[in-house]
Amino acid sequence: MAVEQPLAPSGEQTRIHNIGYRNYDGPRLGRAYARRSLYSQSLRGAYGLGRSVKSKVLPMLLFVVMCVPAAIMVAVAVATKAKELPVDYTRYAIFLQAVIGLYVASQAPQAVSRDLRFKTVPLYFSRPIETVDYVRAKYAALASALFILTAAPLLVLYIGALLAKLDFTDQTKGFAQGLVSVALLSLLFAGIGLVISAVTPRRGFGIAAVIAVLTISYGAVSTIQAIAFDQNSPDAVPWIGLFSPITLIDGLQTAFLGASSSFPGGVDVSSAQGVVYVIVVLGIIAGCYGLLTRRYRKVGL
């Protein structure tokens, strides 16, 4: 180290003393480890684990609200010895979309807005992680949290269905279709929520913006769909469904995952339209990822 050498070459009394600071020569855990830590901390944070009691209340409450109807349905199905569950696996998330929307709205700003507000983002980037690592970790964490939220009730339904001795292959197929559907839903909602809340450092404003986008787009789309159906143009209904997140998932699973749509009149989505739905969903997910990467390219630096 340079500190050992005298400052002036002539060898006068002035010199910098070595006061015993040592270099770190332990193992360096590196970029992948930092990314994994950021992921697991964000995922825990999305359910309030490792945070104050107050911030555990809302996510846990929403999780319970998601699961209780499934438990009730299972109980009813077992008690009445029904031949099938009262609700399809794929329909469940559509029924409880308000809860999912509230969860995204409350946890997406929690994941990113506070980092922006307290200017901790530059601190992350002083570690060996890059922009993409931060974006991927946050995106994956929120999508996983949403997947846990939406898949847990399906698991309750599935276990209940098996306990009630319903047809095994039938239930397994439905369960798998439901899982694919909620996985796509999680990615889509997490992307939209993160992009909106990454724009603002204010948590409250982020919540309002996310919920406004989700609710208003659904309200607008379902209103126009209902009117289009009433005006005897049911062909237009699936095309209108492309403009809000939840109807996107609804239409996609109607076309490919054997679900019955919640569109007015139960209008069917053809395979060709289904392809468009898939393209739009994947496009939005990729677009959200791209926007987030762009947003964090020079944030706070």
Place this chain on the structure above:
Amino acid sequence: MYDPTVARLTYRALLGRRRALILGALPVLLIAISVAVRVLAGADDQVAADVLGGLALATMVPIIGVIAGTGAIGPEIDDGSVVYLLAKPVKRPTIIVTKLIVAIAVTMVFSAVPTLLSGLILNGNGQQVAVAYTVAALVASIAYASLFLLLGTITRHAVVFGLVYALVWEALFGSLVSGAKDLSVQQWSLAVAQKVSGGDLITSDVGLPAATVLLVVVTVAATWYAGQRLRSLTLAGEE
């Protein structure tokens, strides 16, 4: 009970920068949808009532109320700058009333005016639908703004709780449990709208006298309690 300086600061906090964007985006969307519906479906009183009832009164007014009501005081409490306001020789109920007036005005401008416009676009005020829903939006603005302003002084998560009330309680519970409709600002304002329209297009589950009394009681009580909360406000650190 009205302090012009506080009012000016609140207006700037509410309408400054991006907040104004989201406040403006919702009415623009409503009007765009109205135009689309008019072109697609033509003028129809039932359709107009559905759009105004489902989209304007049930969704847009509460969301704007949440943004304006909590936005009038929430961010200041959140970042602690409210102490500079409280340190001034202004009575705290005065601060609340001023902020409430501003929040009501903003909510009214951004919800009632677009409601009237979109009603006129949808069916040219046939059967008084547009005017009735505008009156409902005006009445609802007052109640929502005072309720959500109170929430802003009670909890840091005011926006979430406001939205839970507006979307889950009024929309979801209201359609499942009929008793929940009696305790819904939306139904109270619909009762007023029903009286204005006089037809059977707009119906409410609450009688007009009960609705009026409840609206007044809720507004006054929420404002009074918000003043009390602000008098004994303690600033908590970030969780």
